[in-house]
Amino acid sequence: MTTATDILPDAIAEAPLIVAAYPMPLLRVDGVSKKFGAFTAVDGLSLDIQAGEFFALLGPSGCGKTTLLRMLAGFETPDAGKILLDGEDIAAVLPHQRPVNMMFQNYALFPHLSVRDNIAFGLKRAALPKPEIAARVAEMVALVKLGGLEKRKPDQLSGGQKQRVALARALARRPQLLLLDEPLAALDKKLREETQAELMELQRRLGTTFVIVTHDQDEAMTMADRIGVMKDGRLEQVATPRQLYEAPASRWIAGFVGDINLIEGEVTLQDAHRLTVAAAGAGMLTVAEPKAPLPSRAICLAIRPEKIRLSRRAPTSAGGLNSIEGVVTEVGYLGGLSVYKVQLDHGATLRVALANTNRLDVDAYGVGQKVVAWFAPDDCVVLPR
Amino acid sequence: MRLSRFNIAALAFGLAFLYLPIVVLVIYSFNASKLVTVWGGWSTRWYTEFFNDRAMLDAAWMSARVGLVSATAATLLGTLAAVALTRGARFRGRTLMSGMLYAPLVMPEVITGLSLLLLFVALDAERGFWTVTIAHTSLTMCFVAVVVQSRLAGLDRSLEEAAMDLGCDPARAFVAVTLPLIWPAMAAGWMLAFTLSLDDLVIASFTTGPGSATLPIRIYSEVRLGVKPEINAICTLIIGFIAVLIVGASLASKLSSSRGDSAAPL
Known part of the structure; x- marks a missing residue:
């Protein structure tokens, strides 16, 4: 696994890493494996999670994230x-x-059980005195804004209310670590967005360490301090949302997180922190040299659609920019953005996302429009192939 | 949708086929005449007769005791078996075990009765109340297991996990969460077991001993000497009693399935 900092431009690498601040993590997973029959769900996985962190385990279904949780x-x-x-081994506890x-x-x-009894369930097992239980339940009810519903049974609650009861019940015992298994998957989109913000607020206020499992990238990106991306029982990359997006550690990560253009190429010249790359179907491109030495000249260029601009003519201040000519073959209007498919004259296809900043759409590029796609050398990530 | 004339006729015929004999029996239990086949006006004298018939009352009391004890034992054993089969880890031969649990449901009663008789003889057990009770327990526990198992299968496994996560050891999680959710199914199973025990003639006659006849055995031996109107009265009482239990069992299972999720056991 390549760590994100190796290949990051300085500006992103300086984003504060929580790892550096604490010497001893709250949770250390050390070489953990789990098999079900012949299927290896988790494969020698190691991970440190700091106290107070909001950590997300992200991955496609079957990657082992739920087994780890x-x-x-x-x-x-x-x-x-x-x-x-x-510091204590709890594997067998x-x-x-x-x-x-x-x-x-x-x-x-x-x-x-009623809402109140659901929340009090764990407190009663902890043999707390009755007034203390009542006080904590009241505190939890206020925390998740369930006032007035204490006597209801779960089947008399809406999806969002159930979610709050479950959260209150799990938090009532004041755990050091709260695990959340797809906590928002059952909610509709609007409620999910509201709840994301509330969860983050709650986590910051309580300072409890949260580990959330999700298959929803947006959810992980929005909420988590750090994200661990899992594939086939292993962690592919552990990084902040920004590092994950701007400096993916591998080709797989680049393709998994968000939308990206991947172009294979061959390094022909290496000079003054710039690489000149003969890119397949995109001509000669200049890109920033990665910090980590490349294992071979065969590389893969990864560039996000929104990092590419379009114009009808080559930009006048073209100094150092890559500009490639092509034709728009497809336009997808998404409201805030439009996604253009550009067939390059050299053969490759690029996806370009442009913000629709102008309501009357005067600058939109139609299908068949000849355009120049351009991007800065720093906006392209160089990955080993 | 409205029923067509044909459907109404078919339904009436079917129900008549099922219930006409019972209706005749109930009506004749109120017959004042001493002769079973001759109508002599309304009377409740055969009910009074029954409540003064010492031997018949003893048999009824015996049946009630056997039913109570065997239904309770069958409910406990059947629930344990159901829990082991649905909740236990996937062990080898699980399907076989589950099939073996259900086989007695379709086993001819004569075979069950005979095999139990042979067992009791081999063990040199004195035949009477306890042998009948044990025999009925083994007959009815698979019915309880079926009812409880279907309820357990419909329960979300993560409920128990949530209880453990909140500080219950597995046994307490079962008592605090699973038991409250399956008790209606257990109650339905109990009532079913009690009814079956009360009904049974074949197995009881194989496994009982002198002086401890159950009600069906007593009735059967009376009828062999000729049907007395008193028998009609007793049978009417039994029908009423069983009807109450069956309705109770189906209400309990309805309650059970309305709690939480799917899977109605009956």
């Missing part, structure tokens, strides 16, 4: 490796003895 909760026991919480709580994907509210 269930091992943190204690519902699965790792076949190998250690899980250290505050049963779920009810861990200072960890989980919010379940389908909420798993107890249907026979």
Whole structure:
């Protein structure tokens, strides 16, 4: 795994990394593996999560993220490796003895108990005195804004309200670590966006460490301090949302997170922190040299659609910019953005996203329009092929 | 949708086929005449007769005791079996085990009765209340297991996990979360088991001993000497009692399935 800082331009690398601030992580996953029969769900995975962090595990379905979360909760026991919480190995500790709580994907509210009793459930098991339980339940109800619904049963609640009860129930025991399994997947889009903001606010206020599992990139990007992207039971990259997007560590990550143009090429010249690349179907391009030495001359260029501009003529101040001629073959209007497919004269196809800043659309490029696509050398990521 | 004339006729015929004999029996239980086949006006004398018939009351009391004890034991055992089969880890031979649990449902009662008789004889057990109770427990526990298992299968597994996550060990999670959600199914299973035990003639006659006849055995031996109108009265009482239990069982299972999610057991 290449760490993000190796290949980052300075401006992005300076974004504060929480890792540096704390010497001992709250949670250390050390070489953990888990197999189900012949299928390896988690494969020798190591990860540090700091106290107070909002960490997201992102990945396609079947990548092992839920299995990892269930091992943190204690519902699965790792076949190998250690899980250290505050320096103590909890890999073999049963779920009810861990200072960890989980919010379940389908909420798993107890249907026979009222909202109040659901929230109080974990507190009663902890044998807290009654007034203390009542006080904590009241605190939780206020925290997740459920006032007036305490006596309702789960089937009398809306999806959003259930989600809040589940959150309150999981937080009531004041866990060191809160695990959230796709907490917003069951909510509709608008409610999901509101709830994202509320979750972040709550996490900041309580200072509890959150580990969230999601397959929704936008959710992970919006909420998390750091994101661990998983593939086939391994972590492909652990980075801040910005690093992940602007400096993907591999071709797979570049393709998985957001939209991107990938062009293969051959380095022909290396000079003054600039590479000259013979790109397949895009001519000769100048790009910034990555910090990490490249293993070979065969590389892959990755450039985000919104980093490319279009114009009808080559930009006048073309000094150092890459400009490639082509024809618009497809236009997708998405409201805030339009996505253009540009067939380059050299053969490759580029996707270009432009913000629709002008309501009357005077500058839009139609299908068949000859254009020049251009971008700065720093806006292109160089990845080993 | 309205029923067509043909459907109404078919329904009436079907129901008549099922219930006409019972209706005749109920009506004749109120017959004042001593002769079963001759109508002699309305009377409740055969009910009074029954409540003064010592031997018949003893048999009824025996049946009630066997039913209560065996239904309770069957509910406990059947629930445990259902829990093991739905909640236990996927062990080898699980399908076989589950099939073996259900096989007695379709086993001819004569075979069940005979095999139990042979077992009791081999063990040199004195035949009477306890042998009948044990036999009925083994007959009815698979019915309870079916009812409870279908309820358990419909329950979300993560409910128990949530309870464990919130500080319950597995046993407490079962008591605090699973049990409250499956008790209506258990109640339905209990009522079913009780009804089955009360009904059973074949297995009871194989496994009972002298002096401990259940109600069906007693009725059967009376009828062999000729049908007395008193029998009609007893049967009417049994029908009423069982009807109440069946309605109770289906209400309980309806309650069970309305709590939480799917899977109505009955």
